[in-house]
Amino acid sequence: MHLKTDDIIRLEIEFDSGSIPPPFSHTYKIKTGFEKDFVNTQFDITYTEREELSEDEIYEEGFTPEDDYSFKGELPKIWESPFKTLYGKTNWSNKKNLDENGGIKILAKDKHGKIVRGIPSNPEEWQYLAQEFIQGIYEINQKEAPLTLQYYVNDSQEGELFYELTVKFSVRKIELSINGKSINVSWESVKALLGFVFLPDYDYDQAQEKKPNKRGHYIHLGDGFWHEFGKGIINIDDTFDATSKIKSEFRKLNKH
Incomplete structure (x- = not known):
């Protein structure tokens, strides 16, 4: 059964990392309620099997040892559409429960109580969107600052090109300048770059701490x-050249 997207008032996402070992293994749960002016949010992440x-x-x-984290609060209304859009295009497996490999489960409730x-x-699409949303939570609660990237060619x-890119997950906004000139880019246009x-x-x-001045291509991940x-x-x-992909995605941003 698939609820009508426009009628959904609540979504819950449960994730289990499955059989990966500690300290990486974890579970999280996101509860969202779509209110008039904001997305009511509860988030809990728990790292598992660390006892030994x-x-x-x-x-x-x-x-x-203190990586578990909880949040209750509001995120901007702009997050409602991505969740509902993804729900609307999702097909569902025949599985009723997750196995030892973990995975993700979705609960949806509509305005009729279904x-x-x-x-x-x-x-993968749900996990990617959930990770973006979690970064938005961390920004709202000032646990982490917006992601900043600098790229120098x-x-x-x-x-000679100097890119400055700020990714504001909380409001799904990209700020980009190239050689000091602001460039308008969409959220979707940067998704591939962030993945690489x-x-x-x-x-x-x-690595070096000072901005380079020699010929070459350089990137700064916001950590100094x-x-x-x-x-x-x-x-x-060895079968995937991520470094070339990073360069090509920055070139695309320069064509906007």
Whole structure:
């Protein structure tokens, strides 16, 4: 059963990471209520099966013993449409429950009081949207600042270009400037770039703190370091050239 999208007043998303080991294993639940002027939100994330890990082992993987997090509050109304749009185009699997591999479950309620539950056949899209929403929550609650990226190009073909990109998940807004000039870009136009940026491995031993001035291509991930393409950025998957994809997506932004 599929509820009419326009009638939905509440969506709940439950995620289980499945059989991946701690400290990475976790579950989260997002509850959204679509009000007149905002999206009423409750979010809880719990990291699981850490009992046998020492604090040092947790810290070594980039986590802390206090990673569980809860939020209750309001997010901007602009989030209602992406959730309803994704629900409207989703087909549902025949599975009733998640298995050991984990996954995602959806609950929807409409204004007539009908409630349906299902496991989507497009879980990656739901997980991606959920992660964007979680970043929006972190911004609203000032747990994290908006994502900022800088990209510097200095070569004979493209000349000298300095991109400054700010991604405001809370309001689904992109701020972009190239050589100081503001460029209007849509949220969707940056999605592919964001998907590629964090795929490679960044070697901080080869990174530098000052903005480069030599020929080359460089990226700054908002953490104080510049990484050079061809030196300190390494494709993890030999079958997929993420570094070239990053460059091409920035070029696309320069054509808007």
